[in-house]
Amino acid sequence: MGKTLFDKIWDAHLVADTPSGAQLIAIDRVFLHERTGAAALGRMAEMGRKVHDPARVFAVMDHIVDTRIGRGDGTLMVGGEAFITETRAACKAAGITLFDVNDRDQGIVHVISPELGVVLPGVTLVAPDSHTCTQGAFGALAWGIGSSEAEHAMATGTLRLSRPKTMRVTFKGALARGVTAKDMALHMIAAHSAGGGAGHAVEFAGDAVSALDMEGRMTLCNMATEFSAMAGFVAPDAKTFEYLAGRRYAPADFADPYWQTLHSDADAAFDAEIVIDAGDIAPMVSWGTSPEEAIAVTAKVPQGHAKVHDYIGLAAGAPLAGTPLDVAFIGSCTNSRISDLRRAAAILDGHRIAPSVKTAMVVPGSLGVKRQAEAEGLDKIFVAAGFEWRMSGCSLCFYAGGEGFAPGSRVISSTNRNFEGRQGPGIRTHIASPETVAASAIAGAIADPRDYAREAVAA
Amino acid sequence: MTPFPQPLTGIVAPLLVDNVDTDTIIPSREMRTTGRTGLADGLFAPWRYADADSRTENPDFVLNQPPYRHARILAGGANFGAGSSREHAVWALAEWGIRAIIAESFAPIFRANCMRNGILPVELESTAIAALAGAEVTVDLAGQQVRHGDATHAFAIDPEAKLMLAGGLDAIDLTLTQKSDIADWTAADRKARPWVYLGITA
Numbered sequence A: 001m002g003k004t005l006f007d008k009i010w011d012a013h014l015v016a017d018t019p020s021g022a023q024l025i026a027i028d029r030v031f032l033h034e035r036t037g038a039a040a041l042g043r044m045a046e047m048g049r050k051v052h053d054p055a056r057v058f059a060v061m062d063h064i065v066d067t068r069i070g071r072g073d074g075t076l077m078v079g080g081e082a083f084i085t086e087t088r089a090a091c092k093a094a095g096i097t098l099f100d101v102n103d104r105d106q107g108i109v110h111v112i113s114p115e116l117g118v119v120l121p122g123v124t125l126v127a128p129d130s131h132t133c134t135q136g137a138f139g140a141l142a143w144g145i146g147s148s149e150a151e152h153a154m155a156t157g158t159l160r161l162s163r164p165k166t167m168r169v170t171f172k173g174a175l176a177r178g179v180t181a182k183d184m185a186l187h188m189i190a191a192h193s194a195g196g197g198a199g200h201a202v203e204f205a206g207d208a209v210s211a212l213d214m215e216g217r218m219t220l221c222n223m224a225t226e227f228s229a230m231a232g233f234v235a236p237d238a239k240t241f242e243y244l245a246g247r248r249y250a251p252a253d254f255a256d257p258y259w260q261t262l263h264s265d266a267d268a269a270f271d272a273e274i275v276i277d278a279g280d281i282a283p284m285v286s287w288g289t290s291p292e293e294a295i296a297v298t299a300k301v302p303q304g305h306a307k308v309h310d311y312i313g314l315a316a317g318a319p320l321a322g323t324p325l326d327v328a329f330i331g332s333c334t335n336s337r338i339s340d341l342r343r344a345a346a347i348l349d350g351h352r353i354a355p356s357v358k359t360a361m362v363v364p365g366s367l368g369v370k371r372q373a374e375a376e377g378l379d380k381i382f383v384a385a386g387f388e389w390r391m392s393g394c395s396l397c398f399y400a401g402g403e404g405f406a407p408g409s410r411v412i413s414s415t416n417r418n419f420e421g422r423q424g425p426g427i428r429t430h431i432a433s434p435e436t437v438a439a440s441a442i443a444g445a446i447a448d449p450r451d452y453a454r455e456a457v458a459a
Numbered sequence B: 001m002t003p004f005p006q007p008l009t010g011i012v013a014p015l016l017v018d019n020v021d022t023d024t025i026i027p028s029r030e031m032r033t034t035g036r037t038g039l040a041d042g043l044f045a046p047w048r049y050a051d052a053d054s055r056t057e058n059p060d061f062v063l064n065q066p067p068y069r070h071a072r073i074l075a076g077g078a079n080f081g082a083g084s085s086r087e088h089a090v091w092a093l094a095e096w097g098i099r100a101i102i103a104e105s106f107a108p109i110f111r112a113n114c115m116r117n118g119i120l121p122v123e124l125e126s127t128a129i130a131a132l133a134g135a136e137v138t139v140d141l142a143g144q145q146v147r148h149g150d151a152t153h154a155f156a157i158d159p160e161a162k163l164m165l166a167g168g169l170d171a172i173d174l175t176l177t178q179k180s181d182i183a184d185w186t187a188a189d190r191k192a193r194p195w196v197y198l199g200i201t202a
Helices: A005-012 A037-046 A080-094 A109-115 A130-138 A147-156 A181-192 A214-227 A238-244 A257-261 A306-312 A338-348 A367-375 A378-385 A434-443 B088-096 B108-115 B126-132 B159-167 B171-176 B179-192
Strands: A014-017 A023-026 A029-033 A057-060 A097-099 A124-127 A141-144 A158-161 A165-172 A200-205 A231-233 A272-277 A284-286 A294-296 A327-330 A359-362 A410-413 A428-431 B008-014 B049-051 B073-075 B100-103 B120-123 B136-140 B145-148 B151-154
Touching: A005 A014, A005 A141, A005 A200, A014 B179, A023 B179, A029 A037, A029 A080, A029 A109, A029 A147, A037 A080, A037 A147, A057 A080, A057 A109, A080 A097, A109 A124, A109 A130, A109 A214, A109 A367, A124 A130, A124 A147, A130 A141, A130 A214, A130 A231, A130 A238, A141 A231, A147 A158, A147 B108, A147 B171, A158 B171, A181 A214, A181 A272, A181 A284, A181 A294, A200 A214, A214 A231, A214 A238, A214 A338, A327 A338, A327 A434, A338 A367, A338 A378, A338 A434, A367 A378, A410 A434, B088 B108, B100 B126, B108 B120, B108 B159, B120 B159, B126 B145, B126 B151
Parallel strands: A029 A057, A029 A124, A057 A097, A124 A141, A165 A200, A165 A272, A200 A231, A327 A359, A327 A410, A410 A428, B008 B073, B073 B100, B100 B120
Antiparallel strands: A014 A023, A023 A158, A284 A294, A284 A428, B008 B136, B136 B145, B145 B151
16 A cells, blocks of 8 residues: 555654654754744743754744834834844844844745745644644645644654544646635635544645645645644645745755655555535635635625624625625735735726725735735735735734724635634634735625636636 | 643533634733743633723623632533644643643644643543533543543543643653654664755765
8 A cells, every 4th residue: 555645754754652652753844933932942941951953943023023114123012022032032042043023034934934945845844833734835744833842843853743644635626717725725624614624634636736836735735724634735746846946945956856756655545535626616705703614705694603693793694795894904824925915916906995994904924025026016006006015924814912903893804714803802804815805805895806807816 | 740630520611612712712912921821811811801901701701600710621612722823822721720621622733732731631522521511520531531420431542642641741851761762863864864954064
């Protein structure tokens, strides 16, 4: 029997069994951020523990850092500055590479790690952030951990783990026009529940996945944590190697035959299999307070828990499209890369956001993405349409206690979580693709992106 | 880490909803210090307080109700601990006094965080959880059972988690007993995958 890609990576990293039955798995890369980086490094220092191999540990300021133009260490969050200054000092003391507040490579950890070639096919990469699974798009085994496990990985170069089960999710056929990787992820989670991937490492496969560019694959893998999977990943191919070759921390080329072995064998068996017909997927928008509560933008709100309907302010049976909005937000590790901004700008070009939309904001995923977008003139399109153009960071994907939207605002958002209060107390978040956010901002209400600039959103 | 009580007996506070996420267990704005303590006050802030700023309690929230104010066992639904990897959610629960959570399933990062902080995650069927909710039960880690009156519900637990919780062990210390295995593996891997080792001029 052949091996799955997961089996190949896991077995290649198996250092030893432990007396308790867990396995020590070697960790190739650790990436920290300022929300938990200082806590993990500070505790290691307190315990007198050293970082095993500082050259393979990286850190960035992304969670708390301000995203307003002209930012420094100060944040709107009370006490936020301490996270930044303590992380900076701790990284220096530990000898870790830090991408600081205004470093030209600063950005959201899962956006800059591929940009810099920190993630590579076949590596194990962990970060104390649940969306680390984004980086599985490069054929890496990448997953989110807590602070204690981050300390463990840094101190020992390993993690103590039980082998998860394997799952393959195959997207057969081709996506319809105007349908994106974000819609694939929301469709899968809505159909198979937010807990559907629990206990599994999930390989995304099929023609519709192969057809995605690297950034689309990142969006799909990003949402694996919303499926409760340990990790989500895609087997590397020519697109993957071409994207990474020669980047700062990546090999100059991927010519070694080793790289061609990183795929599931034809006769490999998975513990679970899901097959989805890509042609059945429509642009998706969440209606409730879990990513599983998502429906086609053309559908009517289904019957859910009374508590959810109360919070979101939408009755069962109501059409989702046409629901008036207060805010449009484009950002986050899910959808803030250059291709996301290009697609949103293509819809916004020549349009204005509706006067009823009080706030519209674009937060590029990295300063590299920001520079690229400015070189292409995308910033001008966003600003002309009425969007605010920001510095990079996690920003209002969540409510860090500094900035917020007005209480009770209804937000269309390219982010990953529509949890109660995720973007602030009482905020009603609808997650969707960047093109759906752009179309909805113009309409002033949840809108179908296929009704706007049809050619621009062709898949 | 304090060893898990052998056994733990107490009343089960019912919070029987699915997908209880870590943003709800502790919102980002309640994580005000760079350390691991001082978080219990922000536990379940969106549900526990009618007004979070003034800390006015919401009397409808389960942990504000007299029988459950000092509960050490919490019952949940499916996919408990979904969302952000913030270990603060587990630190807040532990600081407040929770030592075991009984749910249909757990989000993987949350489960791992529980095991590193002395909280036992117990998975049972929803019908069993419904019978235990609000009752006085005994959680027996060694025997892998939850007992309630004459009823017993067996639960599975990863042997690693069982050992760590029962002994209150530090995972890093445990792993460092296998330091030579790690050194041997790393030496071989440096030859096999030199591109992994940044900053090394071998």
